Amino acid sequence: MTILIKNGRLVDPSQNIDGTRDILIKNKKIEGIYPTGKGPDADKVIDASNCLVIPGLVDIHTHLREPGFEYKETIKTGTMAGVRGGFTTLCCMPNTKPVNDTISVTEFIIEKAAKEGACTVYPIGAITTGQNSEELTQLEALIRAGCRAFSDDGRPVTNSQIMRRALEYSKIFDVPVISHCEDLQLSEDGVMNEGFVSTIVGLKGIPKAAEETMVARDLSLCELTGGRLHIAHVSTAGSVKLIREAKSRGITVTAETCPHYFNLTDDAIISYDTNYKVNPPIRTPEDVEAIKAGLKDGTIDVIATDHAPHHLNDKEKEFDSAAFGMSGLETAFALSFHLVKHDLINLNDLLSKLCVNPSRLMRINKGTLSVGADADIAVVNPDTVYKVDSSQFLSKGKNSPFNKWTLTGSIEQTIAMGKVYDWT
Amino acid sequence: MIRSKDLLGIKELTPEEIYHILDTASGFRDVLRRDIKKVPPLRGKTVVSLFFEPSTRTKTSFALASKRMSADFVNFSVSTSSVVKGETIKDTALTIQALGADFVVVRHGSSGVPHLLSKILDISVINAGDGANEHPTQALLDLFTIQAHKKKFKDLTVAIIGDITHSRVAKSNIYALTKMGAKVRLICPPTLMPAEVEKLGVTVFHSIEEGIKKADVVMPLRLQLERQRKGFLPSVEEYFRLYGVTTDRMKLAKESAIVMHPGPMNRGVEIESALADGPKSVILEQVTNGLAVRMAVLYLLAGVKK
Numbered sequence: 001m002t003i004l005i006k007n008g009r010l011v012d013p014s015q016n017i018d019g020t021r022d023i024l025i026k027n028k029k030i031e032g033i034y035p036t037g038k039g040p041d042a043d044k045v046i047d048a049s050n051c052l053v054i055p056g057l058v059d060i061h062t063h064l065r066e067p068g069f070e071y072k073e074t075i076k077t078g079t080m081a082g083v084r085g086g087f088t089t090l091c092c093m094p095n096t097k098p099v100n101d102t103i104s105v106t107e108f109i110i111e112k113a114a115k116e117g118a119c120t121v122y123p124i125g126a127i128t129t130g131q132n133s134e135e136l137t138q139l140e141a142l143i144r145a146g147c148r149a150f151s152d153d154g155r156p157v158t159n160s161q162i163m164r165r166a167l168e169y170s171k172i173f174d175v176p177v178i179s180h181c182e183d184l185q186l187s188e189d190g191v192m193n194e195g196f197v198s199t200i201v202g203l204k205g206i207p208k209a210a211e212e213t214m215v216a217r218d219l220s221l222c223e224l225t226g227g228r229l230h231i232a233h234v235s236t237a238g239s240v241k242l243i244r245e246a247k248s249r250g251i252t253v254t255a256e257t258c259p260h261y262f263n264l265t266d267d268a269i270i271s272y273d274t275n276y277k278v279n280p281p282i283r284t285p286e287d288v289e290a291i292k293a294g295l296k297d298g299t300i301d302v303i304a305t306d307h308a309p310h311h312l313n314d315k316e317k318e319f320d321s322a323a324f325g326m327s328g329l330e331t332a333f334a335l336s337f338h339l340v341k342h343d344l345i346n347l348n349d350l351l352s353k354l355c356v357n358p359s360r361l362m363r364i365n366k367g368t369l370s371v372g373a374d375a376d377i378a379v380v381n382p383d384t385v386y387k388v389d390s391s392q393f394l395s396k397g398k399n400s401p402f403n404k405w406t407l408t409g410s411i412e413q414t415i416a417m418g419k420v421y422d423w424t
Numbered sequence: 425m426i427r428s429k430d431l432l433g434i435k436e437l438t439p440e441e442i443y444h445i446l447d448t449a450s451g452f453r454d455v456l457r458r459d460i461k462k463v464p465p466l467r468g469k470t471v472v473s474l475f476f477e478p479s480t481r482t483k484t485s486f487a488l489a490s491k492r493m494s495a496d497f498v499n500f501s502v503s504t505s506s507v508v509k510g511e512t513i514k515d516t517a518l519t520i521q522a523l524g525a526d527f528v529v530v531r532h533g534s535s536g537v538p539h540l541l542s543k544i545l546d547i548s549v550i551n552a553g554d555g556a557n558e559h560p561t562q563a564l565l566d567l568f569t570i571q572a573h574k575k576k577f578k579d580l581t582v583a584i585i586g587d588i589t590h591s592r593v594a595k596s597n598i599y600a601l602t603k604m605g606a607k608v609r610l611i612c613p614p615t616l617m618p619a620e621v622e623k624l625g626v627t628v629f630h631s632i633e634e635g636i637k638k639a640d641v642v643m644p645l646r647l648q649l650e651r652q653r654k655g656f657l658p659s660v661e662e663y664f665r666l667y668g669v670t671t672d673r674m675k676l677a678k679e680s681a682i683v684m685h686p687g688p689m690n691r692g693v694e695i696e697s698a699l700a701d702g703p704k705s706v707i708l709e710q711v712t713n714g715l716a717v718r719m720a721v722l723y724l725l726a727g728v729k730k
């Protein structure tokens with residue numbers, strides 16, 4: 001089976017390509033790239049006129065919920081949401097039930113994804129057993145089973161000594177340690193950003209310092225150990241500043257943010273709409289500007305989704321007791337593409353943050369259209385304007401604060417391991 | 425005159441609406457002075473109270489206000505109902521509506537619950553206190569009481585003392601008083617001051633002597649004694665020494681100043697006992713005025729087209 005995608009503008013930062021090309025897929029791999037019109041005949045032809053042809057997006061921060069929370073999402077529905085959003089690789093966080101802290105869970109995820117998944121899934125193993133911050137998991141065994149990184153996401157590693165050991169020990173395997181930076185005492189009972197808006201709505205705030213003190217701690221530990229620290233979901237101007245300064249001193253840190261941290265501000269919570277409840281919380285306009293600056297100058301390497309699907313029952317309740325998190329896979333591209341539309345970063349840089357850098361971080365041969373790589377491709381119409389309808393999400397989680405938003409840039413087709421998903 | 429079917433907070437009201445409620449309340453205040461204190465306007469209507477936090481005072485006040493207006497008042501008892509068995513608040517609210525209630529008076533420890541109910545229900549939702557957000561009828565009765573003594577709001581100086589961060593009474597009073605043109609001073613330790621509160625147009629003091637100076641109205645708030653355990657305060661004794669409203673400190677306020685308290689009081693913690701019982705105190709008047717204000721709120725919301 002061969003597929004030719006022709007007449008599109010092919011953009012692949014991993015090969016410094018940006019121009020009209022045809023691209024051929026054969027046996028689930030990329031077979032060749034040709035000048036437009038010069039591509040060979042194929043069993044199937046996709047006309048990508050007026051469209052971008054880009055590497056399938058790579059998300060290093062997805063909550064697929066399975067095993068344990070199948071009522072929120074499954075590997076099947078989560079990967080379908082992924083391909084709907086242009087993602088062809090998802091790295092799933094270990095805060096399932098049971099936690100992904102043993103090879104049996106890792107193997108379960110990999111087998112399930114191979115059987116039912118719409119795209120490639122790489123599990124992220126827990127740093128500590130049961131995410132209890134007390135003892136390290138069997139890192140070597142988990143890596144052999146298929147884990148590509150370690151994180152206790154959902155929780156910080158509260159014990160600094162254990163975090164130090166994780167950053168040290170993981171060097172044997174050259175894997176990143178992904179830190180959810182939150183001082184649990186400072187954030188205790190908090191449900192939104194602490195500031196003027198939390199004062200107005202009377203909800204308990206989470207100060208920016210709850211994130212920044214942990215970022216500072218982990219940067220110190222990274223400097224001490226030389227481990228591969230990756231800071232998850234950066235949400236504050238202070239964190240951006242700390243990471244920028246650390247990078248300027250050569251510390252081996254990388255960082256990600258998520259579309260909601262550069263598209264939303266905390267004043268949205270005046271409506272008490274629990275779809276805005278997320279951890280870390282959406283912050284202030286100054287933070288949004290700092291995050292954008294961090295994306296522009298390279299302080300922030302990766303845009304990840306922190307896709308956190310929830311059942312309506314976990315959201316349609318008191319703000320204090322509603323679940324944290326947003327369903328993000330199906331809006332992430334357009335929300336990020338907005339940065340290109342407004343000339344904040346160029347398309348090449350955007351795709352670096354959505355494809356190339358995440359793949360490098362995970363040491364996977366993804367996020368590229370190079371010959372021989374897996375046939376993971378997204379075809380995007382950069383001019384389509386559409387209205388988000390979260391009820392139509394393929395994810396089980398309809399919990400999107402971007403419902404009814406008008407976005408630009410639609411995923412026309414997604415090709416995941418050579419399989420074509422046509423959304424037109 | 426009142427635009428919404430619900431009373432969610434003072435934030436949502438215009439000064440005109442506030443005046444309208446106060447004027448209406450003053451009519452009902454006269455009714456309460458009569459021998460027969462019952463009037464017919466809400467005959468056939470049903471008020472259901474849904475209190476997720478214990479409160480005798482506010483609930484009793486709403487119950488009596490309803491009965492004085494000839495409405496039926498029913499308490500939906502949270503502790504003995506299905507709520508404790510894990511029923512969602514949405515299901516509880518829909519049940520109350522299906523039972524035929526016309527008003528639901530809700531108190532909840534979580535801010536925004538009345539707003540959630542307001543979106544779900546067609547009947548009137550009255551906020552009787554939600555988390556650290558608002559307690560609008562308390563602020564309205566406080567305005568009513570201030571108006572009775574001071575005849576105006578413009579340029580009055582009102583000092584609110586205590587745990588501002590956790591106080592919905594303080595929040596509603598800040599909105600109410602600033603909307604009416606009064607000057608609001610907040611006095612409390614920095615640990616109990618909410619973030620960026622100055623943006624609400626108030627002045628912040630950490631010294632009670634400074635803050636109370638030349639005030640027309642002095643309003644200490646109830647101090648929740650668990651704040652000490654949570655590390656907001658070293659001790660309750662120290663709080664009284666630093667922030668307790670005493671007869672001596674009241675000498676710094678205007679000669680004509682009144683002392684208010686939303687109740688229930690911790691005598692010897694936020695207010696000196698003798699002061700609470702003294703001539704400057706209008707605390708019991710506040711309670712009576714609360715009835716009139718709640719009658720007015722029920723009456724006016726009943727007139728809003730649903």
Ligand SMILES: [Zn+2]
Pocket residue numbers: 153154155180232233279280
């Ligand atoms: Zn996290």
